[in-house]
Amino acid sequence: MARLQLKNVNKRWGTFVGVENFDLDIADQEFLVLLGPSGCGKSTTMRMIAGLEDVTDGEILLGDRVVNKLEPKDRDISMVFQSYGLYPNLSVYENIRFPLRVRKVPREQHDDMVMRAVRMVELEDFMHRRPAELSGGQRQRVALGRAIVRKPTVFLMDEPLSNLDAKLRVSTRAQIKNLQSKLKVTTVYVTHDQIEAMTLADRVVVMNAGKIQQVGTPTEIYDNPANTFVASFIGSPAMNLVEGTLKDGVFQGEGIRVEGLPTDVSGNITLGFRAEDAEIIEGPGNISAPVYSIELLGEASMITWRLGGALVSIKTNKEYRAEIGETVNARIPSNICHLFDTVSGAVVAHG
Structure with missing residues (x-):
């Protein structure tokens, strides 16, 4: 079970407050979108979940386990970055395989796990190419494949579509929604694009100035906004x-x-x-x-x-x-x- 809880989480740097009293319960298999303008605290919240930023106050629980003090590698979380983060000297196959090598998954399991991920992101014809030979949409699919290859407990996606053109954003958005439905993995997705939030989310968390403004389904937030x-x-x-x-x-x-x-x-x-x-x-x-x-x-x-x-x-x-x-x-x-x-x-x- 991958229930994710944030209990009164705060992040401060000196007197600057990045995230304030973030309190949320994310259900197992839920697709949750953190939405807000630049600087609102959404990426900081995701980085605290991943372990890339320390929590100043509060608790983050994955299942029944408090993970505040765990290293990122020990949280069983996969993250997809805006910049793709691919290794330019490795092929598509080896980029997707890389997390298995780092985690010392038995070598005899690699091919089956990589090919499963490759098929899910529809990259069978590009396995031997390097990132420089791929389009932006294909690179993003490699990043998705690398995230799903080891079946993590939670997916974190930090503005994964922002580097794509409008047409690719639409098609890749549909693919992400389809993948999450098939994989049934708890997903936290960060974006400043309200169309992405409305089309992808089971629930949306609207943030501003480090605070939650409203939490609800896309329909609830659209029809009944809590404030201006x-x-x-x-x-x-x-x-x-x-x-x-x-x-x-x-x-x-x-x-x-x-x-x-x-x-x-x-x-x-x-x-x-x-x-x-x-x-x-x-x-x-x-x-x-x-x-x-x-x-x-x-x-x-x-x-x-x-x-x-x-x-x-x-x-x-x-x-x-x-x-x-x-x-x-x-x-x-x-x-x-x-x-x-x-x-x-x-x-x-x-x-």
């Missing part, structure tokens, strides 16, 4: 956020007015709604303002207004056309609006 940071980080485009005031169920902001909201909330409020949940209309609506930009996305068009200091976008059908500067109206149903405290950013009410 999560709302602005998840989604493509991110949730629209407009500051204003709420009184007697009526929200009023610059260029926007929405009625029918909760009457038990009042004061300075940030209104949030998703681009796909509102609609362009002909008559009077909640927004009536000049178009700031229009973008054809392929499957839809995106209309954007500037309302005060905020850019607000709504998706509409791909045939829709409007000129920049033309006044366009939009309707925002009150039941899809999220309300956040403008000062703290915490959610007050969900639509």
Whole structure:
């Protein structure tokens, strides 16, 4: 069983706090994604799990065993790095085989174990090539093969797709999801890309400034963000956020007015709604303002207004056309609006 627990884990360098009170229980075989901007503490958290960084306070447990003081090689964890970390003078076969040699796995078992991994990452035709002869996607598959060859208890993946182009990211993402499903190994995956998080994860941990902002399934985090940071980080485009005031169920902001909201909330409020949940209309609506930009996305068009200091976008059908500067109206149903405290950013009410 590969249940992984982090109990009130902290990481400090002098007065600088990298990770603060990280408390999480990761289930056996779960695919967990740590998501957040650069510098939020996600890679530091992964490096503490791997044993590459010491824990300042708290405990990390693998199964029932506290592993804080164990060397990385004794934790039965495999890690895939952003930079691949391949040996340039070794073939694909020998790169994948290398962990078996280091761990002194009996030599007679090597070929079967390596070939199993090679087949899983679909590199049978490239076994005798060296890394310089491979594409970026193929090198990443070698790194994956090397990680899975010895059947570790936990996989750690630190932004493994960030060096790939957009097309390769999509195909390699699908392969990672498929591999994890077949291998049934607990996986912790670090990324700053919310699309990767939404498509890969069983659960997502959104981090900022060293702290957990929200933990949940991709659907929970997308539909019910805990604060304005999560709302602005998840989604493509991110949730629209407009500051204003709420009184007697009526929200009023610059260029926007929405009625029918909760009457038990009042004061300075940030209104949030998703681009796909509102609609362009002909008559009077909640927004009536000049178009700031229009973008054809392929499957839809995106209309954007500037309302005060905020850019607000709504998706509409791909045939829709409007000129920049033309006044366009939009309707925002009150039941899809999220309300956040403008000062703290915490959610007050969900639509």
